[in-house]
Amino acid sequence: MDVLTTIAAVREARARLSGSVGFVPTMGALHEGHLSLVRAARAQNDHACVSIFVNPTQFGPNEDFASYPRDAERDLALLRAEGVDFVFLPSVEEMYPAGFETYVDVGSVAEPLEGALRPGHFRGVATVVLKLFEIVQPARAYFGRKDAQQLVVVRKLARDLALPVEVVPMPTVREADGLAMSSRNAYLSPAERAAATVLWRALTLAQEMWTKSARDAEAMRARLREIIEAEALARIDYVSVADPDTLRELERIHGRALVSLAVRVGKTRLIDNVTLGE
Numbered sequence: 001m002d003v004l005t006t007i008a009a010v011r012e013a014r015a016r017l018s019g020s021v022g023f024v025p026t027m028g029a030l031h032e033g034h035l036s037l038v039r040a041a042r043a044q045n046d047h048a049c050v051s052i053f054v055n056p057t058q059f060g061p062n063e064d065f066a067s068y069p070r071d072a073e074r075d076l077a078l079l080r081a082e083g084v085d086f087v088f089l090p091s092v093e094e095m096y097p098a099g100f101e102t103y104v105d106v107g108s109v110a111e112p113l114e115g116a117l118r119p120g121h122f123r124g125v126a127t128v129v130l131k132l133f134e135i136v137q138p139a140r141a142y143f144g145r146k147d148a149q150q151l152v153v154v155r156k157l158a159r160d161l162a163l164p165v166e167v168v169p170m171p172t173v174r175e176a177d178g179l180a181m182s183s184r185n186a187y188l189s190p191a192e193r194a195a196a197t198v199l200w201r202a203l204t205l206a207q208e209m210w211t212k213s214a215r216d217a218e219a220m221r222a223r224l225r226e227i228i229e230a231e232a233l234a235r236i237d238y239v240s241v242a243d244p245d246t247l248r249e250l251e252r253i254h255g256r257a258l259v260s261l262a263v264r265v266g267k268t269r270l271i272d273n274v275t276l277g278e
Helices: 007-016 032-044 072-081 121-136 148-160 183-187 190-195 198-211 217-229
Strands: 002-004 021-026 047-052 086-088 140-144 166-170 234-242 257-265 268-276
Touching: 002 007, 007 086, 007 121, 021 032, 021 121, 032 047, 032 140, 032 166, 047 072, 047 121, 086 121, 121 148, 140 148, 148 166, 148 257, 183 268, 198 217, 198 234, 198 257, 198 268, 217 234, 217 257
Parallel strands: 002 086, 021 047, 021 140, 047 086, 140 166
Antiparallel strands: 234 257, 257 268
16 A cells, blocks of 8 residues: 655546546545545445545634544554555645635535534535545545535535545445444543434434324424423534525425534534435
């Protein structure tokens, strides 16, 4: 497995590969969720490539960029075991050289939810994803459904700019108790880790309500808030029942609905979601 740190080196390596490339962009601190994407990329393409880059432009000024978990040697060992062809491990200066001023705005799908609470977040995501796509030139790129709004943003980016990349959504990988795997789970104390299961309990309730023909979206939001607010260590950023494509909040559920949560457990901010009607 080649570990490449410059754009020029990636382009040279990519030129040597014949056939399709499956690409998994990551910020490192890899877990089984990431590895499930890597395995899909290996299975569905001639080659698999991964990037590890903690992207500063998607972090706000008071967020955890400096403390975000980083363990490149562990990550590389995991990827080597998965048979990845090459890993792109650039510096911030390689991706954002002096004088960098060009950013991507994907419009309305980036405005609610994470976009409202983290201004500029999706501008940073869309910009780095577009740049990585241009560098790696993959046939397919793999993204987990846990970051539901990110997936909507990346799909819109690819569609609007006619990028020759198939964006492949992959199921959320969960712990045995339902907690979605996340690099930020490492921040949780034992008590907070136990409390964090409230997200999955709330989402499970939403699924049960939908199965029993509940279609009033505001009533569903209210019930989920009750469940989360009953957990002493949890503080709600948002509870959303929205159209899965536009992310507009629904009054009634007529077809599919994306139920998404952002909850702070202690100092750790967790997100999770389910799509009803799929």
